Amino acid sequence: MDDPSCDPVALNNTYALFGVINPLVASWRPVYRRWIRPALQAAAGEGRTPTLLDVGSGGGDVARVLSRWATRDGIELSVTAIDPDPRAYSWALAHDNGVGVDYRALSSADLVAEGERFDVVVSNHVLHHLSPGELTELLTDTSALTGSVAVHNDLRRSRTAWLLYWVGTLPLIRARTFARFDGLLSVRRSYRRNELIDAVPSGWSVRQQRFFRLLAVFAAHAEPGRTSSSQPS
Template identity: 85%
Template sequence: MKDPFLRRRSTHEPELMDDPNCDPVALDATYRLFGVINPLVTSWRPLYRLWIRPVLRAAAQEGRPATLLDVGSGGGDVARSLSRWARRDGLDVAVTAIDPDLRAYAWALAHDNGAGVDYRAQSSAALVAAGERFDVVVSNHVLHHLSPCELTELLTDTSALTRSVAIHNDLRRSRLAWLLYWVGTLPLIRTRTLARFDGLLSIRRSYRRGELADAVPSGWSVRRQRFFRLLAMFPAHAEPGRTSSSQPS
């Protein structure tokens, strides 16, 4: 670790999962492990209750199924969780999960396990070009992978795709977070998975609140969350449990 205090983002080190020639067995094991790790640390359950479920209920009150998009969905575990929670709440929602990586698309499609998610090997730009819209747009651990130009493009696409609210949930860079993850993933050292190396690198690549606030376009807000998380949200003035009446239809 070249910067032991993580004062600056580590933007030039590639993650192993991003290598198209990475070990397919290790990649498979990593997607499986994310299904265990993400529910423990990403806090999607409270985000669903505060921000997403009210939007889905508003759609139900209008007499239509709600729509939700997961951008850069990877193995699809977040999309499947959101679909299951909505179903348990008696809400009709069509969940779409997109990832331009064909390996992620194929893995997620093969492991849907009855969640009924619509997986697509597409980019957000392709959906914008097709004129698609969704009530809610989310992503998990995507922002730190992007260059400044790619970040702006994604958030611009997102604001065009959502009717109500968008939530990009990402890591918050912290030396303590890095140390806790280093200790917590010690049992993975002898396993054939990329989660330990890539997870530690992801923390070094991630933003601090002020950095991300400076990077997002106008109309977005950045919120600090527990478990070393940051949320980039649109619209910036949305409140938990409420949708904005000023958003375009």
Template identity: 75%
Template sequence: MAVPRLRFDPLLRRRSVDEPELMDDPACDPVALAATYRLFAVVNPLVAAWRPVYRSRLRPVLRAAAATGRTATVLDIGSGGGDVARALARWANRDGIAVTVTASDPDPRAHAWAAAHDGGAGLTYRGAASAELVAAGERFDVVVSNHVLHHLSAGELIALLTDTTALAAGVVVHNDLRRSRTAWLLYWVGTLPVARARTFLRFDGLLSIRRSYRADELAALVPAGWQVRPQRSFRLLTVRHGDGAGAR
């Protein structure tokens, strides 16, 4: 599969903001797109480091919600292939927490693929954007996103943070890449086995790193009440605690 050449700034001093990712093209190769969604379940556990985030930031909120005698609720917004949402449901179930997990993505291709590959996880799949969920009066104990923020313009990012503030009773965690030359080089090497495969994983992943923020850049954008927390493995968490009023 032929892909464009990356225009590479060796030091990654500035975000790449004018190069779209291949999978964001509505007319992209559907076979390559499906392969990319499938490979997310392999790559995300290696690079996104959700397990420690679940243990330290999500599990306490879910346990507190379940302790009230109701089922705790999780929303994964921009959920792509649904692999992160399914992992969160699996971990909560192993911990004995009654939970309902909703995976929502406004891209009909992602929504359809994720719903068709639930694998018995029992998630709820929604083809909705965050603004639609806010308008519908939805409310969740935990709201998360994975690798969404770097796709957005500054205005879109603020809109998403505003929406997820309204949607979360407990905590919001946006987990994204942290731009780093080392991360780019490691991913370049690590994805050599799929360099010729019919997937967008390599090209879009390398571009995603170049499009992602550094901590100071993101901290300068987020509204009051949000915290930007650098993590190991070249990650940034953008976190806000809710009002505790409870999910509906």
């Protein structure tokens, strides 16, 4: 998918499938309840519209579902979804379906340069795509952009997770999509808990969730210093 010359039909099919696969594997609901909703409610309690940024948003499915959950909870939320890949931006914009997310073809560094701030910053399956230097840059940008809390939600590397995904995506083996191959590669590239603890800078915590998930969490008003936890969040 990162190849600029990859099959455009397969790429579009993959963006569409993310809306099916992510709800099954990404486990955003407990993250929303534990980290995101309280921050949004706190902002709304101050008499202003809460803001949320999705970094590396791809097809925009996570940004849209978080927007819908906030609406169901009676929270008027302003959601921005950024991805530097113009193909992702174009697909997401064309498939917003009236949710009203603000899609932008930008990087986190671009928003830092613009002086932007958001109550909540999130990403889904971004960390394992980055080199160590790029990971540090993203987390540094995130802490500058976050007014309350940031949660980068990613896979946790495991042989069992790889095997389950291999079996679960067998129906896609002949489909014109990158979802199977790219997903298996992503599991192999992802972090184990201790590896991510070593990779995140001071001020970040690493939380292990069920279903082979890791969260890198930054609380803007937390005490300084890095902490870690193996307990579900």
